[in-house]
Amino acid sequence: MRLQGAIFVLLPHLGPILVWLFTRDHMSGWCEGPRMLSWCPFYKVLLLVQTAIYSVVGYASYLVWKDLGGGLGWPLALPLGLYAVQLTISWTVLVLFFTVHNPGLALLHLLLLYGLVVSTALIWHPINKLAALLLLPYLAWLTVTSALTYHLWRDSLCPVHQPQPTEKSD
Template structure:
């Protein structure tokens, strides 16, 4: 079963790689200007931690897939559907943060992601306890990441993209 577990462990890395390729041109300029709290971890720690977490949650999803008989039948719809949804949300945060420079939306997105991962853990609980335990570092790191983005949002109000005017139906002069 190692080809399947390798696939499941590699899949979560696809989004960050694509996101990085898209956003890397914006990282040094904008990211470097942000006022960061004194407890901000070194950038290498982000890379190491997210790499480990993506591999871990990938393996956890493999355990769920295997325990429910493999394939893509109906019993897998909810547990792996929640997994897929949280994975997509996780990938989008990179685009919101580094691409759109929208700290407020990234913060809301992280809160939604945290709730989705909790829901996923609850749905996995009766299937495989180890898979749920493997989600705990992810939840812990999401807590850290959310607190960091919150501090960035509070400390860097000028880094938010300007609000767009909207049409009110009145006459434009």
């Protein structure tokens, strides 16, 4: 893999790093405590999975770029343009969820992102089948994050569904 490949693999990580740098003071503890879902993985597991998936998706975009001849040009406009939009929406979800603390709006963006990833896979499939298949773990990841976000959104709208603090018996 050439230098360009490394750039493609690292590019998806730029958004989360920038979001963290600019919003880290607003992130701490928002989804901890009573809001934490019992089936939600630990934060470090989520971070590890997201890092791996962003790297795989970045590599997939490199495969498409390479198979279309590299460089810049019209053949790359739709496949990588759609990918760029998808990446931007993905980064926006992080801001909406962790900074704005709006799980409803984040959920809408996640559903839009899901459609964009499916569209990207369909467009990439004739270009590079492996690249399209490498988007499948991303779709699985979006399913998990959408479920988590849905539950947080539902709990914020319906206090009945919110986890209640347990009473300590003396």
